Amino acid sequence: MVRIVLVTFGLAAAAALSGCQTVDTTKAGVVGVDRDQRMMVSSDEVNAGAQKAYAQMMAEAQKKGVLDKDAAQLQRIQAITKRLVAQTPTFRDDAAKWPWEVHVISTEEVNAWCMPHGKMAIYTGLIQKLNATDDEIAAVMGHEISHALREHSREQISRQMSTQLGVGVVGALLGIGDLGQSIAGQVANVTLNLPNSRQAETEADRIGIELAARAGFDPNAAISLWEKMGKMAGGNQPPKWLSTHPPHADRIADLRVYAQKVAPLYAAAKGSAAAGK
Numbered sequence: 001m002v003r004i005v006l007v008t009f010g011l012a013a014a015a016a017l018s019g020c021q022t023v024d025t026t027k028a029g030v031v032g033v034d035r036d037q038r039m040m041v042s043s044d045e046v047n048a049g050a051q052k053a054y055a056q057m058m059a060e061a062q063k064k065g066v067l068d069k070d071a072a073q074l075q076r077i078q079a080i081t082k083r084l085v086a087q088t089p090t091f092r093d094d095a096a097k098w099p100w101e102v103h104v105i106s107t108e109e110v111n112a113w114c115m116p117h118g119k120m121a122i123y124t125g126l127i128q129k130l131n132a133t134d135d136e137i138a139a140v141m142g143h144e145i146s147h148a149l150r151e152h153s154r155e156q157i158s159r160q161m162s163t164q165l166g167v168g169v170v171g172a173l174l175g176i177g178d179l180g181q182s183i184a185g186q187v188a189n190v191t192l193n194l195p196n197s198r199q200a201e202t203e204a205d206r207i208g209i210e211l212a213a214r215a216g217f218d219p220n221a222a223i224s225l226w227e228k229m230g231k232m233a234g235g236n237q238p239p240k241w242l243s244t245h246p247p248h249a250d251r252i253a254d255l256r257v258y259a260q261k262v263a264p265l266y267a268a269a270k271g272s273a274a275a276g277k
């Protein structure tokens with residue numbers, strides 16, 4: 001008995017020393033995502049790191065002449081993400097005040113991401129090679145936004161801190177190599193290079209599909225998107241997006257279930273949009 005108390009105390013002391021805290025970053029929504037997360041770094045630190053990494057990457061993209069080349073395309077992406085962002089308070093109140101930002105980067109790479117605090121990018125390779133519809137782009141960006149809402153990067157950095165894993169080589173494309181071991185470098189590395197856990201993927205799928213439905217995008221597009229990605233995976237250049245979003249066999253089955261679950265939200269959003277016309 002005494003021993004158990006001591007052990008418990010020991011763990012608590014270790015947690016306090018390392019600044020470890022358990023949080024649940026989001027509200028459950030209709031899809032019911034609810035899981036405690038262990039964090040060893042603050043949101044403020046991670047957000048500041050993301051801000052720095054993002055600013056540097058966009059400056060580099062600008063320098064290379066690959067930033068927001070097509071005004072109509074940028075406008076299309078901004079319009080889609082704006083509708084998704086408008087639905088984020090369903091999952092967390094503070095998200096409405098995040099410094100949301102999206103840019104389109106011209107590259108063959110099939111990729112899209114959202115850094116902590118709402119710093120997004122989508123690559124022209126994804127838009128063009130998938131011949132993505134607005135609903136499918138909403139599925140991709142809804143999924144990415146959900147990773148940010150759930151603070152999966154902060155969680156992943158915390159896990160790395162606790163296992164003392166070093167930061168790997170960060171992407172050369174956008175010149176973030178010199179961010180190195182800083183929090184900004186870790187955010188960039190987690191965003192661009194490291195695979196998400198299966199648990200994080202499932203959460204982002206479910207929250208993302210609800211965001212899309214609430215914003216009036218067809219939730220079934222998440223399924224067609226994964227089917228398109230799946231077809232590309234067998235080709236010469238598998239999508240970069242798949243390396244950070246490892247597919248699992250039952251993913252499409254799960255998406256079908258959740259697309260059904262949010263169908264009434266989609267119908268309601270379509271209904272109110274039609275009524276407003």
Ligand SMILES: [Zn+2]
Nearest residue numbers: 196201204245
């Ligand atoms: Zn993901």
